[in-house]
Amino acid sequence: MNDIPFHHSLHVLDDLCKGCTHCMKRCPTQAIRIFGGKARIFSERCIDCGQCMAVCPNHAIEIEQDTFEQLQAYTYRVAIIPAVFFAQFSDTFTESQICRALYDLGFTHLYLAETGVDILNHLHVDEPNHTSMLISNYCPAVQRLIQIRYPVLLENMSRIRPPAQITALFARSELAEACDSIGIYYLTPCAAKIAQIKTLGSEDNNLFQGVINFDTAYNKIRTMLTKNKKSYEDDNTTTFFFPLCTAKASQWSLVKGQSSNKTGRTLSVDEMHNVIEFLEQLEQEEENNLDFLELDACAEGCPGGILTVRNRFLATERLRHWSKSLPSQLPEYLIKRIDKQKDILMENLYLETPQPKEILKLDLDRAKALHKLEKVQQILSVLPLIDCGLCGPPTCKALAEDIAKSEASIRQCVVLKLKDPKELNSLAKIWGERTIGSTVQKDDQA
Ligand code: SF4
Ligand code: SF4
Numbered sequence: 001m002n003d004i005p006f007h008h009s010l011h012v013l014d015d016l017c018k019g020c021t022h023c024m025k026r027c028p029t030q031a032i033r034i035f036g037g038k039a040r041i042f043s044e045r046c047i048d049c050g051q052c053m054a055v056c057p058n059h060a061i062e063i064e065q066d067t068f069e070q071l072q073a074y075t076y077r078v079a080i081i082p083a084v085f086f087a088q089f090s091d092t093f094t095e096s097q098i099c100r101a102l103y104d105l106g107f108t109h110l111y112l113a114e115t116g117v118d119i120l121n122h123l124h125v126d127e128p129n130h131t132s133m134l135i136s137n138y139c140p141a142v143q144r145l146i147q148i149r150y151p152v153l154l155e156n157m158s159r160i161r162p163p164a165q166i167t168a169l170f171a172r173s174e175l176a177e178a179c180d181s182i183g184i185y186y187l188t189p190c191a192a193k194i195a196q197i198k199t200l201g202s203e204d205n206n207l208f209q210g211v212i213n214f215d216t217a218y219n220k221i222r223t224m225l226t227k228n229k230k231s232y233e234d235d236n237t238t239t240f241f242f243p244l245c246t247a248k249a250s251q252w253s254l255v256k257g258q259s260s261n262k263t264g265r266t267l268s269v270d271e272m273h274n275v276i277e278f279l280e281q282l283e284q285e286e287e288n289n290l291d292f293l294e295l296d297a298c299a300e301g302c303p304g305g306i307l308t309v310r311n312r313f314l315a316t317e318r319l320r321h322w323s324k325s326l327p328s329q330l331p332e333y334l335i336k337r338i339d340k341q342k343d344i345l346m347e348n349l350y351l352e353t354p355q356p357k358e359i360l361k362l363d364l365d366r367a368k369a370l371h372k373l374e375k376v377q378q379i380l381s382v383l384p385l386i387d388c389g390l391c392g393p394p395t396c397k398a399l400a401e402d403i404a405k406s407e408a409s410i411r412q413c414v415v416l417k418l419k420d421p422k423e424l425n426s427l428a429k430i431w432g433e434r435t436i437g438s439t440v441q442k443d444d445q446a
Contacts, residue, residue, distance in 0.1 A: 023052035074183030116163025151356030189305030264291030
């Protein structure tokens with residue numbers, strides 16, 4: 001599983017892309033280049049954080065997803081719903097009405113992703129053989145970031161399955177007693193989860209048959225609830241079957257939601273640029289005395305996911321407000337259901353340690369990497385160091401690294417071209433032309 005290449009959920013639409021560089025400047029892993037006036041994503045560097053999609057003013061980055069029609073391939077159609085989905089709606093709509101609409105859209109069973117937190121607590125699951133600082137494995141974009149940029153931290157990552165996976169295991173285990181055609185779909189607030197679920201052979205790919213994006217589900221449900229207001233309001237008299245978790249578990253996807261379930265010294269950092277800044281500085285620290293580190297790619301945690309529709313602060317407030325109506329302990333009937341599946345859950349609690357994908361190195365061979373590093377320094381000494389981004393890469397250093405790896409040419413520097421075209425030709429002869437285009441998602445048209 002660990003050698004499987006990342007699947008990616010985001011793609012540039014050439015027809016709409018204007019080469020404006022907004023996405024390139026925002027990308028936290030420098031995965032985007034502008035070639036031939038169009039954005040290109042270096043797939044090996046992309047962690048599917050979705051920041052590029054969020055800032056594109058031309059809607060030129062599309063995201064993949066499954067459809068509600070695909071559900072019909074299964075007899076039992078299961079939705080695993082993160083609690084923050086309910087917080088996308090204003091108080092006009094009750095959780096019960098939203099659940100009824102999900103049933104009307106084709107799901108036959110609903111589970112809360114955060115029930116997995118309660119299952120893990122109920123089973124008293126401990127981290128296997130761990131003494132140093134533990135890093136949460138909840139956010140898939142952060143996990144990908146650590147795999148490509150901070151591989152030394154991989155041994156600190158939690159090996160306990162994230163709650164949504166535990167809930168999916170639980171759902172399949174209890175439903176398999178009655179049916180062998182089960183499709184489990186995750187409602188996702190972020191691009192990284194789509195990428196994980198669509199990565200063939202991954203744990204998420206084995207557990208989930210598909211994924212429905214928050215914004216799509218929200219728009220459908222809101223239209224249904226608004227158009228058929230009376231009929232859904234009448235159902236307020238009887239509470240529609242509602243999946244359950246405890247008040248504390250319901251806040252798992254908020255900033256500090258995971259930390260508050262841990263003992264010892266904990267720290268939470270949210271928003272990808274903060275996460276990167278923190279991890280860069282962490283490398284310099286001699287010691288940090290932390291027991292648990294919670295890292296969220298999105299600002300405010302999952303309420304800030306790129307597929308959410310609501311102001312993340314209001315969504316956070318609604319989720320906190322709703323959690324006050326949830327029980328502090330799991331009800332007896334749910335404990336009995338969990339205990340019934342205990343054996344299968346206990347056998348599948350842990351994940352393998354993720355493997356590094358050190359693509360940001362100049363070369364895997366140490367001697368060649370040192371040679372390329374020297375080349376980068378030489379190239380940097382002639383570049384203007386103004387990080388204009390007009391050359392295609394986001395910074396002069398990124399251009400120098402691309403040239404050293406034969407993925408770019410010094411000819412791309414617009415400033416040098418204007419200053420001394422002849423000199424540029426001789427530098428291009430020394431440092432070479434771009435020869436590699438295969439690492440980008442589409443062929444380079446430059
Ligand atoms: S932000 Fe990126 S994808 Fe969007 S138009 Fe600008 S260059 Fe193209
Ligand atoms: S999804 Fe994130 S890492 Fe990937 S290209 Fe977009 S901004 Fe960069």
